Amino acid sequence: MTQIVHLHEALDGQRLWDDVQSLAAIGALEPKGIRRLALDDEDNRARLWLAEQGRSLGCQVYFDALGNLFLRREGQDASLAPLLIGSHMDSQPQAGAHDGALGVLAGLAVLRTLQEQGIEHRRPLEVVAWTNEEGARFAPGASGSSWYVGQREYEDIVSALDGEGVRFGDALQACLTLLKDTGLEYRPAPFVPHAFLELHIEQGPVLEQLGKPVGVVSGIQGVNWYRIQVEGVANHAGTTPLQARRDAFDGAHELVSALKEATREQDDDDLRFTIGKFSLWPDAVNTIAQQATFTIDMRHPRQAVLDDLDAQFHELARNQWSGCDVTLEVTSRVAPVAFPETLLAVLRESADSVCKEAPELVSGAFHDAIHLAHVCPTAMFFTPCRAGISHHPDEHIERQDADIAVRALAHAAETLLITRNNAHDSDH
Amino acid sequence: MTQIVHLHEALDGQRLWDDVQSLAAIGALEPKGIRRLALDDEDNRARLWLAEQGRSLGCQVYFDALGNLFLRREGQDASLAPLLIGSHMDSQPQAGAHDGALGVLAGLAVLRTLQEQGIEHRRPLEVVAWTNEEGARFAPGASGSSWYVGQREYEDIVSALDGEGVRFGDALQACLTLLKDTGLEYRPAPFVPHAFLELHIEQGPVLEQLGKPVGVVSGIQGVNWYRIQVEGVANHAGTTPLQARRDAFDGAHELVSALKEATREQDDDDLRFTIGKFSLWPDAVNTIAQQATFTIDMRHPRQAVLDDLDAQFHELARNQWSGCDVTLEVTSRVAPVAFPETLLAVLRESADSVCKEAPELVSGAFHDAIHLAHVCPTAMFFTPCRAGISHHPDEHIERQDADIAVRALAHAAETLLITRNNAHDSDH
Structure with missing residues (x-):
């Protein structure tokens, strides 16, 4: 027990930072940033690096049918479900080094500390x-x-094509062959974890504005x-x-005004409403637009608010705007997720142990945690990134923030690793 | 004189219509429409057909350094500047058969009638x-x-590239070689015409709505x-x-509202205001737009109205909109053209001779006439096209409308061809 409570103190922040730099070298862009597209050579090299x-x-190193990679340290009681910590290593085409990677490496830092310090844990x-x-x-x-x-179904996933027509399934097969040839162990069946923890950069401005190195994420907005x-x-613009x-641009402009209204x-600060794509056809200076097409990304932590606006949007789309008809299609719906209170209590205590008055916030971005929350108690920590910038080479985090945030994660891991049975336990 | 006054009555409407069909066969699309892009094989075939x-x-057939093609019939007094009638034969990628072509073929119909009827004229x-x-x-x-x-300068014109990187100058050279090899005469120096007349489809809905087969065009809107x-x-749409x-789409939306206001x-029915191009960058559903770019096409027959709005647009662009800065660039200015009253009087009389209460209208589209107006008295006739549609295979005209409109043109040509000297004469 004495050993376990020291985990978050024993954790070597310099080693974590070194790992961040090592992983950032894989797929590094000039002059800065990284590019590791899912299942490309760099993404696969990142897997090999982590496995090594x-x-x-x-540790035992496993991969599964989707190329998910697992590093396992046994606990004292092999009958208990493992605590799972992690995130992802793939990136946007022009990205920073911390989105996803930090969460995987934070898990590695916890694992390494346990191993090198010889700390025993039940789970x-x-x-x-x-x-x-x-x-x-x-x-x-x-x-x-x-x-x-x-x-999601395996068959749906592997049938996706990339921009060059390469099938997900073919890229995946090459990755799995590589992992197998490296001598890693294939584990076909998913297990149900005791809990899943994910540390991630916030990708928003809140923590930076509050001057806090870590925040507890209480849920993920619905979208x-x-x-x-x-x-x-x-028609001809002049004649x-x-x-x-019946100008489709005018129609879209009026409709957007009504949607915004x-x-x-709602007068609700938690609401996010974004029109990120907008195009006209035929898109010529001197031709009245025949077609305007745009997207809405709308997010809120509460389903009722999303449903209310959804009904209003459909109602507005039934009208004509500048004499133009409107088609409104819902292309995606993801329900909000509220992480379980009992697990949040553990994370709050851990965050408070390293940061005075660590704030609580709702994630505006999707994360792997949103899926894990379906099968096990799940929660997240956020650490700030400068100006909220991500998906861009300018993404930046401060080393001291990461150092504090990973200690909060380690603290929570300690608590969960020694717990035999608790409210979240899926294997009692 | 007796012969001359009969020109517009002697004109064979069926032959004009046959010519329209013959020319429409060059570059015909399936199931309908035409495609004769400037200086492509079809456009050059159209030149050869017209020369033939x-x-x-x-007639004498000339071409000049830009591949403009001229059919000349001598008058009794070779010292007089010729009356010039015409338009263009090139088209948009998916076009109808009458935009431009009708004006050239109407000129040909006048020429043929003079020739076949043996009608003498001074000019x-x-x-x-x-x-x-x-x-x-x-x-x-x-x-x-x-x-x-x-x-415009020759060097500027020939340096233009098409979408496949072909230089205008190279396409032009091939055309000129073809014309030369066909035995046509090269005439390097432009002459100043007595006057220029152009019959064109309206490309707008006004004549059709009025039920009139022909209208006198009193000028061309400025643009x-x-x-x-x-x-x-x-930034991230969710976080x-x-x-x-500072959402560039929001900024653009607010600015557009202010521009429209x-x-x-102005509360002016003659004003045309069109936003035909609009794009966002990076153009992703879940990313707040960093950049919104759009165009305005604004037209009015009076320069003062254009100038007033131009000043207001510049003023509005100096503000921030949703926290975004704005850059406004004037990419083109074409001053309104008012055709000369004395020539319009001739056209009005000609139109009235074939159509009761022929209306007068301002062209919203550009035409070659806008340039000719710089050097000689210039005016136009319009004939309706269905629903104002052009630049599309659905472009359609009624044969009886074309028949009346070409007689108005012939009537005006009669008047101008017999005139020795008048207010518009550039060679007295």
Whole structure:
């Protein structure tokens, strides 16, 4: 016991930082940033690097049918379900070094400290790197974690094509062959973890603005995605009087005003409403647009708010706008996730042990944790990134923030690793 | 004299219609429409076809350095500047058979009637087909006519590249070689015509709505083109609170509302305001736009109105919108053209002779006439096209409308061909 409570203090912050730099060298871009697209050569090299870290620590290293990679340290009681800690190592095309990677390496830091300090614990620990969280090469993302928990079908996942027509399944097969040839062990069946913990950069500005190195994530916002098409009549910009037009741009402009008005009426700071794609057809300076197409990304922590606005959006889309008809299509719906209170209590205590008044926040981004939450108690820590920037080579974190955040994670891991049975236990 | 006044009555409408069908077969698309991109094989075949019509009528056929093609019939007084009638034969990629072509063939119909009826006239007549009016393959358009009147430099024109990297100058050289090999005469120096007449489809809905087969065009609207860029900060759609955003889409949306409000305050039916291009960068569903770029095409017959709104647009662009800076660039300014009253009087009389209460309208589209107006009295006739549709295979005209419109043109040609000296005469 004496040993276990020291885990978060014994953790070597310099080693974690060195690991961050080592992993960032795989797929490094000039002058900065990284690119490790899911299942590409760099992403696979990252797997081999992580596997080597695990083997050199004397851990068991497994991979599964989706190329998810696991490093396992046995506990005293092999009958207990393991605590799972991790995130992902794939990236956006032009990315920073910490999105996902930090969470995997934080798990590795916990594992290494336990191993090198010879700390015993009841429950097994596994560190995981999930396949294709980003969805940048093969859409949608979170392939590894969503398959793992049974949320998505293997056949659907492997049939995705990348921009060059390469099939997910073929890229995956090459990866699995590589892992097998390296002598790693294949483990076909997912297990149900005791709990899943993920440390991730916030990808938003809140912690930085509060000046806090770590925050407890109490849940993940729900998201509705829409694709809206406004259908007008193409015509000559010079010859068509305004009253004779059915201008799809004008229609879209009016509709957007109405949609925004509906969101403003909610008067809710937690609401996120983004039009990130907008295009016209035929897209010519002197031709009235025949078609305007745009997307909405709408997020909120509460399903009721999403449902209310969803109904209003559908209602607005039934009207004509500038004489144009509208088609509104829901392209994705992900329900909000609230992490369980009992696990959050553990994380709050851990965060408070390393950071005075660590804040609590809701994740605006998706993470692998959203899927794990379906099968086991799940929660996350956030650590700030400068100006909230991610998915960009300018992504930046401060070493001292990461050092504090990983200690919060280690503290929570201690608590969970020594617990035989508790409210979250799936194996009593 | 007796012969001359009969020209518009003697004109054979069936032959004009047959010519329309013959020319439409060159570059015909399945199931309908045509495609004759400037200086491509089909456009060159159209030149050869027209040259052959001229030669078979015993006319002189010339081409110049831009591939403009001229069919000349001598008048009794070779010292007089010729009346010039024509338009263009090139088209948009998916076009109808009448945009441009009708004006050239109407000129040919006048020429043929004079020739076949043996009608004598004082002043020479030339029918012209201008090169690259559309600007669809090589931008900008009106190459032939703008060069002819000295508005644009030869070197600038020939350096344009098409979408496949072919230089205008190289395509032009191939065309000129073909014309030369066919035995046509090269005429290097432009002459100043007595007047220029152009019959064109309206490309707008006005004549059709009025039920009139022909209208007198009193001028061409002035046009200002703008390119507006709104600069925000890209960020994650889920993690960035609304008040922390500088969303380029939001900025563009607000700015567009203000621009539209300024145009509405003019309360002027002649104003045309079109946003035909709009794009976001990076253009991803879940990323706040860093950049929004859009265009404005604004037209009005009076320069003062364009100038007033231009000043307001610049003023609005100096503000921030949703925290975003704005860059407004004027990419093109074409001043309104008012055709000369004395020539319009001739056209009004001609139109009235074939159509009761022929309306007068301002062209919202550019035409070669806008350039010719710089050097000689110029005016146009419009004939309706169904629903104002052009630049599309659905472009359609009624044979009886074309028949009446060409007689108005012939009537005006009669008047101008017998005139020795008048207010518009550039060679007295």
